[in-house]
Amino acid sequence: MRALRIDRKVARFASARVAGMLAPGSGAKWGPLELDDVPAIALPGEDWVRIHPRLSGICGSDLSTVDGVSSRYFEPLVSFPFTPGHEVVADTDDGRRVVLEPVLGCVTRGIDPACPACARGELGNCERLAFGILDAGLQTGFCCDTGGGWGTEMVAHPSQLHDVPEDLSDEAAVMVEPAACAIHAALRVPITPGATVAVIGAGTLGLLTVAALRAFTPAGQIVTAARYPHQIRLAKELGASIVCESGELSRVVRRQTASMAYGDQLTGGADVVLDCVGDSATISGALQIVRPRGSVVVVGMPSSVKLELTTLWHRETSLVGAYAYGTEHLADGRTARTFDLAFSLVREARLERLVSVTYPLHQYEDAISHAANAGRRGAVKVAFDLRHDRKR
Amino acid sequence: MPRPGFVLEVDRSTPPTLFWRGENFSLEKLPAGRSRVIYAPEPLPAIKDVDAAIRHALANPIDSDPLKALMFSGMKLTIAFDDISLPLPKMRRPDIRQRVIEAVLDTAAEVGVDDVHIIAALALHRRMTEDELRHALGDRVYDAFAPRGQLYQHDAEDPNGMTSLGQTPHGEDVEINKRAAESDLLVYVNINMVAMDGGWKSTATGLSSYRSLRHHHNVNTMRQSRSFMDQHRSELHHSNWRMGKVLKESGPRIFQIETTINTDTFPAPFEFLSKREWEWGAKERATYLATTKALNRTPVKLARKIFHSIESPHQMTSIQCGEVEAVHKITTENVWKQQLVEVKGQTDILTMGIPFISPYNVHSIMNPILVACMGLGYYFNMYKGKPLVREGGVVIMTHPTYPDFHPVHHPSYIDFFEQVLADTTDPAVIEAKYEKQFAEDEWYKHLYRTGYAYHGVHPFYMWYWASHAMAHLGRTIVVGGDPRAVRRLGFTPASTMSDAFEIAQDVVGPSPTVTHLHTPPLMVADVS
Numbered sequence: 077m078r079a080l081r082i083d084r085k086v087a088r089f090a091s092a093r094v095a096g097m098l099a100p101g102s103g104a105k106w107g108p109l110e111l112d113d114v115p116a117i118a119l120p121g122e123d124w125v126r127i128h129p130r131l132s133g134i135c136g137s138d139l140s141t142v143d144g145v146s147s148r149y150f151e152p153l154v155s156f157p158f159t160p161g162h163e164v165v166a167d168t169d170d171g172r173r174v175v176l177e178p179v180l181g182c183v184t185r186g187i188d189p190a191c192p193a194c195a196r197g198e199l200g201n202c203e204r205l206a207f208g209i210l211d212a213g214l215q216t217g218f219c220c221d222t223g224g225g226w227g228t229e230m231v232a233h234p235s236q237l238h239d240v241p242e243d244l245s246d247e248a249a250v251m252v253e254p255a256a257c258a259i260h261a262a263l264r265v266p267i268t269p270g271a272t273v274a275v276i277g278a279g280t281l282g283l284l285t286v287a288a289l290r291a292f293t294p295a296g297q298i299v300t301a302a303r304y305p306h307q308i309r310l311a312k313e314l315g316a317s318i319v320c321e322s323g324e325l326s327r328v329v330r331r332q333t334a335s336m337a338y339g340d341q342l343t344g345g346a347d348v349v350l351d352c353v354g355d356s357a358t359i360s361g362a363l364q365i366v367r368p369r370g371s372v373v374v375v376g377m378p379s380s381v382k383l384e385l386t387t388l389w390h391r392e393t394s395l396v397g398a399y400a401y402g403t404e405h406l407a408d409g410r411t412a413r414t415f416d417l418a419f420s421l422v423r424e425a426r427l428e429r430l431v432s433v434t435y436p437l438h439q440y441e442d443a444i445s446h447a448a449n450a451g452r453r454g455a456v457k458v459a460f461d462l463r464h465d466r467k468r
Numbered sequence: 469m470p471r472p473g474f475v476l477e478v479d480r481s482t483p484p485t486l487f488w489r490g491e492n493f494s495l496e497k498l499p500a501g502r503s504r505v506i507y508a509p510e511p512l513p514a515i516k517d518v519d520a521a522i523r524h525a526l527a528n529p530i531d532s533d534p535l536k537a538l539m540f541s542g543m544k545l546t547i548a549f550d551d552i553s554l555p556l557p558k559m560r561r562p563d564i565r566q567r568v569i570e571a572v573l574d575t576a577a578e579v580g581v582d583d584v585h586i587i588a589a590l591a592l593h594r595r596m597t598e599d600e601l602r603h604a605l606g607d608r609v610y611d612a613f614a615p616r617g618q619l620y621q622h623d624a625e626d627p628n629g630m631t632s633l634g635q636t637p638h639g640e641d642v643e644i645n646k647r648a649a650e651s652d653l654l655v656y657v658n659i660n661m662v663a664m665d666g667g668w669k670s671t672a673t674g675l676s677s678y679r680s681l682r683h684h685h686n687v688n689t690m691r692q693s694r695s696f697m698d699q700h701r702s703e704l705h706h707s708n709w710r711m712g713k714v715l716k717e718s719g720p721r722i723f724q725i726e727t728t729i730n731t732d733t734f735p736a737p738f739e740f741l742s743k744r745e746w747e748w749g750a751k752e753r754a755t756y757l758a759t760t761k762a763l764n765r766t767p768v769k770l771a772r773k774i775f776h777s778i779e780s781p782h783q784m785t786s787i788q789c790g791e792v793e794a795v796h797k798i799t800t801e802n803v804w805k806q807q808l809v810e811v812k813g814q815t816d817i818l819t820m821g822i823p824f825i826s827p828y829n830v831h832s833i834m835n836p837i838l839v840a841c842m843g844l845g846y847y848f849n850m851y852k853g854k855p856l857v858r859e860g861g862v863v864i865m866t867h868p869t870y871p872d873f874h875p876v877h878h879p880s881y882i883d884f885f886e887q888v889l890a891d892t893t894d895p896a897v898i899e900a901k902y903e904k905q906f907a908e909d910e911w912y913k914h915l916y917r918t919g920y921a922y923h924g925v926h927p928f929y930m931w932y933w934a935s936h937a938m939a940h941l942g943r944t945i946v947v948g949g950d951p952r953a954v955r956r957l958g959f960t961p962a963s964t965m966s967d968a969f970e971i972a973q974d975v976v977g978p979s980p981t982v983t984h985l986h987t988p989p990l991m992v993a994d995v996s
Contacts, residue, residue: 324886331883336911 077116078465079227080440082108082141084156089144096143101448103143104441109160111440117223117231120209121186124231126169127176131250131434132225133163133459134447136281137377138217142444147379154218155211161225161460162217165240165249166232174237175252176225177415178216179400184233185210193402197413200260200400215400226437228465238415248428250459251284255427256418258284261375261398262293263406267348270296274329274365276322277352278302278311279450280430280457281375285350287425290315292417294407297332299346301325304451314425329365340364341387347371350398354378363387363395373398434461470510473809473991474744478503478982483745485984486756487866487965488821489948490834491771492763493741493756494866496965498819503982506856507744508991511730512806514783518564521787522571525725529790530798535572535723538653541580546651546720547572548622548675551590552600553827554659555729560779564727566606568657568787572725573609585647586613588621589656589674592681592916592923593828594877595621600831624677624923625913633718636710640683644719645675654720660728662850662990663697663803667796668712669705671722676711678907678925683707687895690932691939695849697992699800712792725789726799729782731806731989738778741988768870775824776831804992811856811993816980817972818857819965820847821987822867828922828930833874836953837881837889837930839867844944845933847985853995856983860942862972864965869949869957876920880912884927885956893958895935903928942975 085108092107103109119126138160140146162178181199182190185208193201206212213219216232223230240249262285267273273295275285282300289295300316301324302308311319320328330337335344345367351358354376360383362372368391375398388395401414421427432455435443440460447458476482484495485505498505515521526535539545549565552558569586576584586609588596601619602610613619622645623629631649633642648654648671656670673681683689684707690696692703699705715722734741737759740752748756763771786802788795824834826842834842843865848855857863873882888902903925906912912924937944944959945968954961962968972980985993 318887320886320890327883328887330911331887331905331909334910336914 077114077227077229078111078437079114079159079223080109080111080437081114081157081159083110092142092144096145099445100143101139101445104444107142107144109142109440111438114227116229117221119231120221121233124233126229127166127174127232127237128229129161129164129166129225129227129460129462130173131165131246131459131461131463132161133250133254133457134444135163135254136279139444139448140377140379143448145379150214150218153205153212153214155213155220158213158218158220159224159227159230160217161227162215163250163253163459164216164225164230165246166225166230168237172237173240173249175240175249175415176216176232177236177238177256178253180205180210180213180215180219180222182208183235197403199402201402226440226460228437228462238419241419244419244423245428246463247431248422251422251427251430251457252415252418254280254457255284255288255421256401256414257281258375259288259292259404259417259421260401260414261285261350261373262288263404264373264396264398265348265371265394267293267295267407269294271347272297272299272329272333274325274346274349274362275300275316275352276325276349276358276362277376278307278319279352282352283307283310283314283430283456284427285352285375286311286316287314287421287427291421291424292406299325299328299332304454306454306456307451310430310456326361326365333367344368345370348373350375352376356381356383359383363393366393368392370394371396430456431459432456434459436460437462437465470512473509474507475809475811476505476507478505483748485745485986486741486821487819488823488987489866490822490868491768491775491824493760493821495745495756496866498982498984499969502979503984504815505984505986506809506811506991506993507986508731508809508989509806511732511989512785514730514785515787518567518784519571521784522568525787525789526571526575529723530788531794532723532790535655535789536575536579538721538723539576539579539581543581543583543652544650545576545581545584545653545655546648547584547586547655547657548589548645548648548671549586549604549657550659550665550670550674551588551593552596552604552830553593554665555661555780555782556825556827556830557733557776557778557780558603558830559729559782561603562606563604564659564729564784565604565657566609568725568727569605569609572655572657584613584618586619587645587648587675589670590622591674591676592624592678592926594916594920594922597920622675623917625917630677634714636714638707638710640707640711641679642672642711642714643677643680644671644715648675649719651720653723655723655725658724658726660726660799660803662807663699663800663992666726666799667699667705668708668715668792670724671715672708672711678923680711682907685929685932687899687932687935690935693936695851695855695936697849698852722792723789724792724795725787726795727784728786728799728802728806730785732781732783733988734778735781768872772824772833807990807992808852808994809991811983811995814854814858814995815856815861815983816858816976817862817864817969817982818848819864819982819984820866822847822865823987828926829874829877832877833872834867835873835878835881835885836869836871836957837885837927839865839869839946839949840957840959841930841933843867843934844937844941845930847987848934848937850985850991851993851995855940856985856993856995857941859940860975862943862945862975863937863941864945864947864968864972866947866965867949869946869953871950871953877922878927879915879921880906880909880924881922881927884931889956889958895932895938898928898931943972945971
């Protein structure tokens with residue numbers, strides 16, 4: 077089988093970091109990512125199956141890894157060499173078309189009884205991500221025992237597989253996993269009817285979060301900061317009430333919430349702010365525009381950030397993370413699996429339109445460069461297309 | 469004897485014409501055989517003994533007893549004066565307002581009036597700084613009144629500072645400054661730079677509130693004002709005059725003092741701006757070249773500072789006082805004497821150079837909304853009779869139109885530009901959808917009342933100012949403007965004047981007629 081792999085090569089990670097700083101995505105050329113013919117992966121357990129990716133998305137966390145800027149926090153949670161790719165729609169050997177739920181929780185690891193989080197259905201919070209029959213790996217795509225979506229073949233536990241309805245395209249199906257992340261983020265803190273919600277960032281995750289907020293919460297005004305014309309258009313189409321440029325967000329939120337200001341800090345602000353970027357500037361900005369006792373949800377994967385937290389202390393702001401998915405409690409009292417909600421959101425919001433461009437695996441450097449500069453180049457989601465790969 | 473205004477027919481021998489471009493200028497060649505340039509009359513001679521003229525006017529008012537006879541010991545006297553929006557650029561010290569107010573105060577002192585308040589009639593404009601007040605009123609007046617809290621600025625949002633005087637038969641609320649309303653005599657000190665100023669607009673606008681202003685500062689009124697430089701055909705003025713009737717019946721006694729100034733606008737080394745190009749000698753050509761080249765290399769911030777430091781040699785050409793309407797009639801005649809130019813027929817394309825300054829960015833930044841207002845609000849409306857440009861015609865203006873805003877002076881302008889204009893540029897839609905929200909925004913009110921910010925609703929008024937032109941024109945083109953900002957305004961960017969003419973032909977057809985409104989100085993075209 078043919079796959080892109082990342083091995084633990086410190087020097088290559090260092091080069092990727094430097095290259096990535098100069099030109100985002102260029103870690104693909106100078107870093108540890110390599111396209112190779114590799115032996116088939118052994119099935120970790122009797123019930124595991126082989127799957128063959130059709131489309132596999134390139135996610136922000138993948139780009140951080142390729143450019144060597146991921147947090148060292150992840151070191152004990154990944155195992156080398158691994159094949160990236162966790163946004164996957166694939167074929168099984170028995171002819172099913174499936175979407176992968178990549179989190180490697182207790183069930184996939186053969187751990188019984190499951191940890192308390194998995195027992196509650198909160199898969200993303202699994203407490204055994206480095207234990208059990210699999211080597212360390214928070215998700216498929218970061219674990220040496222499973223392979224990943226950036227290869228022609230990988231392995232999966234049946235609990236990870238969701239059948240794709242016949243009428244759903246591959247492009248739609250590949251959006252299910254990121255949509256699930258967005259839904260989980262949108263539902264991470266309670267949103268009261270008519271609440272003002274701000275979303276920072278209008279890349280894939282930001283746009284999906286807007287769609288999820290509109291679909292699954294009673295939010296009133298959804299104010300979104302976007303940078304590029306196509307992002308502005310899509311954010312509006314997906315349910316944002318107001319879309320502005322990043323530098324304008326504070327002023328828009330101030331006006332929408334009839335707030336005053338102390339310098340850069342609004343006196344009132346949005347009820348909830350979802351930061352889909354996750355760097356120092358955006359988290360700081362979120363803290364400045366959220367109302368007292370409001371919530372800032374960090375959706376985009378942060379790394380080391382520097383924050384002024386006096387405002388958090390003084391205004392009793394909640395700063396919470398939102399990672400992955402599991403089981404959601406909806407405003408109407410229903411409970412549902414995030415992936416089930418994601419399938420419905422993808423269909424209702426026609427999220428296949430967010431897949432802007434696909435690349436064959438061998439053009440991975442171009443694909444990653446495109447994904448790393450997606451906004452500037454007018455794209456949203458960039459994915460690998462493995463449907464015509466001769467190794468399939 | 470100053471020469472009257474003049475319309476030059478452009479031929480092949482006509483030298484290039486001067487255009488303002490914000491903090492710089494350019495010379496543009498206009499198409500020969502179908503272009504004309506309107507030049508303003510030369511500055512009228514100034515009154516030689518200004519102080520004597522003021523004293524004479526106060527003692528010999530029109531349709532009123534002399535000022536002294538209206539005063540008595542123990543009375544409540546309020547003097548209101550036009551704010552920083554006039555004149556442009558600011559005039560050399562001593563400002564006319566200082567001279568007039570000093571004369572009024574001398575009269576009050578002779579009679580033994582102690583209770584005197586002086587109020588900057590700024591309506592919803594920004595407050596003036598101490599330096600600006602000192603410049604307008606002089607140190608003597610400032611030092612005598614400001615420390616005692618008797619010189620201050622109108623606050624249209626002071627919940628305890630406004631008095632309602634009733635409504636006009638049209639249902640228009642008339643609300644003015646409480647101190648002014650409760651005074652035994654309100655003396656209004658005006659400077660008339662254009663025919664729009666003065667009359668009942670002084671009190672009914674300058675000392676009023678949003679609640680009153682919204683009746684005449686709106687899209688419908690502006691579209692029905694043809695133009696607002698012509699009081700008798702201006703719905704804006706009709707509304708103010710109706711309010712004046714209420715003021716007359718229920719308000720304080722008003723003693724209106726109006727002054728006119730000549731168009732001697734720029735001192736050396738900028739005199740060449742007001743000179744007709746074919747009369748430029750070596751000195752003017754050299755100054756133009758040196759100035760434009762230097763300004764090309766000057767950072768914009770510094771260029772703004774240089775231009776806003778200019779003090780104009782404007783001089784007073786008339787003063788009249790007494791009953792508001794009778795006074796204003798004479799004032800308007802005097803303004804026309806200085807500014808009116810007869811022009812035959814309309815044009816397909818009207819060109820105009822937009823300067824660094826408008827009434828709303830003194831010591832500030834000419835932001836894109838003010839550029840639109842200056843071009844389509846002010847210059848387009850510099851007509852009497854009918855617009856200089858035909859219906860469906862094109863306006864071409866020159867200005868860099870940087871998307872720059874003064875954060876202290878124009879906070880609501882930023883939001884207007886970023887949020888409102890991103891949604892729509894239609895004045896009527898903007899008025900219906902956004903005006904109330906901005907007008908009642910507590911933050912903008914706070915900045916207006918305690919800082920130096922224009923009121924939250926002010927950018928709307930600037931946009932409405934342009935609404936008649938927007939409805940009239942087929943297209944507006946900005947030469948040399950920031951393309952993104954220009955498009956946000958709903959206009960078309962062009963990099964050169966010839967590009968602009970080419971773009972304009974899509975709307976007005978081939979070989980269009982062109983008319984250039986040559987400023988400075990200001991003028992009003994009497995279009996037959």
